[in-house]
Amino acid sequence: MDTTETQDRKIYRPQIKSIIEQHVEEAAYCWLRLENALWHPAFNLLQLNRCNERLDAHLEGLRLAEDSVWPYALKRMNQWKTADEIFAASYIAIQACNEDYLHSIVRIVSSNSVAAAGITAALQWTLLLSGKEKTLPTIQFLWQQHDAMKSTIIDVALQIPEINTNAILSTSLNSPDVVLRTKALDAIGNYHLTDYQPVLYDALNNSAPPCRLAASTSLAIMGKPEQQRETAKLIPSLKGNDYFKQLLVWSSTSAEEDFNGWLNNTENNLSLRDLIWANAFRGDSRSLARLATFLDHKDAASLAAYAIQHITGLDLDSLDDNQKQPSDMLDDDEKNMSAPIKQLRRESEGLSSAPPDAIKEWLTNHWDSFNNGNQFLNGAPIKNSLPTVSASCSMPQHWHRSLIKTLAHQSLDWSNFPKHFFSL
Numbered sequence: 001m002d003t004t005e006t007q008d009r010k011i012y013r014p015q016i017k018s019i020i021e022q023h024v025e026e027a028a029y030c031w032l033r034l035e036n037a038l039w040h041p042a043f044n045l046l047q048l049n050r051c052n053e054r055l056d057a058h059l060e061g062l063r064l065a066e067d068s069v070w071p072y073a074l075k076r077m078n079q080w081k082t083a084d085e086i087f088a089a090s091y092i093a094i095q096a097c098n099e100d101y102l103h104s105i106v107r108i109v110s111s112n113s114v115a116a117a118g119i120t121a122a123l124q125w126t127l128l129l130s131g132k133e134k135t136l137p138t139i140q141f142l143w144q145q146h147d148a149m150k151s152t153i154i155d156v157a158l159q160i161p162e163i164n165t166n167a168i169l170s171t172s173l174n175s176p177d178v179v180l181r182t183k184a185l186d187a188i189g190n191y192h193l194t195d196y197q198p199v200l201y202d203a204l205n206n207s208a209p210p211c212r213l214a215a216s217t218s219l220a221i222m223g224k225p226e227q228q229r230e231t232a233k234l235i236p237s238l239k240g241n242d243y244f245k246q247l248l249v250w251s252s253t254s255a256e257e258d259f260n261g262w263l264n265n266t267e268n269n270l271s272l273r274d275l276i277w278a279n280a281f282r283g284d285s286r287s288l289a290r291l292a293t294f295l296d297h298k299d300a301a302s303l304a305a306y307a308i309q310h311i312t313g314l315d316l317d318s319l320d321d322n323q324k325q326p327s328d329m330l331d332d333d334e335k336n337m338s339a340p341i342k343q344l345r346r347e348s349e350g351l352s353s354a355p356p357d358a359i360k361e362w363l364t365n366h367w368d369s370f371n372n373g374n375q376f377l378n379g380a381p382i383k384n385s386l387p388t389v390s391a392s393c394s395m396p397q398h399w400h401r402s403l404i405k406t407l408a409h410q411s412l413d414w415s416n417f418p419k420h421f422f423s424l
Helices: 003-008 017-037 045-068 070-080 083-096 099-110 113-130 132-143 165-173 178-190 194-203 209-221 225-230 232-237 240-253 256-264 272-282 285-294 301-312 339-348 356-370 395-407
Strands: none
Touching (some): 017 070, 017 083, 070 083, 070 099, 083 113, 083 132, 099 132, 113 132, 165 194, 178 209, 194 209, 209 232, 209 240, 225 232, 232 240, 232 256, 240 256, 240 272, 256 272, 272 339, 285 301, 301 356
């Protein structure tokens, strides 16, 4: 046999339908798991990276399959209409540069705005893995759609130098669509676009509460936190990543008098969950004292213990008695619980069960180290320094450090975290 002929011959490997369909299912599942883990206190950066690697593998399968896998992704997207299925379908459509595919996605998202996050995530992953050449055509396509679709591209578009930032923001800020205006106001702070500060001040008088909240938060990131006094009351009504990001900025940057007033104002209707996370992000001795009282609450104890660890760097596992939660706590009928308590319990899953008395004793023994007027993260003072946070530290601690770094004008970590840690 002619060896040259053998070398030139291409080996054909037929696609296996069940495998490429599995890539669709697993890409959607892995992305949803990542979204749920981004702020979970039992999840760390090493675990996030493992999830990223798994998702990357399935996205590679979708990229290679493209057109042949689209019918199955379309079927699942039409059936479930959820953000995770939109994510998988969008990634295929972007890779294929197929406007018919994109029109199918737009039709679904137009009637279910919650699922729009899937498009934004697919654009972000495409920019990360394939570069701007693959991302730009979809951004241009979506920018020609209605305003609700324009809102899906802002976070990604502002990362691409070739895109006219002024044109994007000008159109968005003058839109009647509240979501689009809010996204633009958020982006001004996230990307430290200081030339737009007058726009933020104007937006504080906007009749739409989400716009006022976004404007005040962006100003706080730029070093002007006092505008949050009137908008912080809106934070408990937020959900998901928006809730945590807004609460972290407010708790970290507000004046002590404003923060304490917000905690004590009964009109804010703060839940136990709100109080625990706010004090974790505040990180001073008064917050530690408040959190110590929550250790005696059966539903709040585990999350309060984490919050103390978030501030002090205490190794809870060294105190953990390895006892399981009481069976009556595990068997409670959740139908009778309030939504915040249900959420609090979900966020407590996987956390240490260190005895409250042992944590209180540790705090007593180390109190002088934290009772000095400073705010702390992972045991280190925040003022004039950047606390060390290892890859084994929790995701909320990494978010917190990202904000501190951005507030110190050392980076724009806050605008694209945790993308930079993809290749950890």
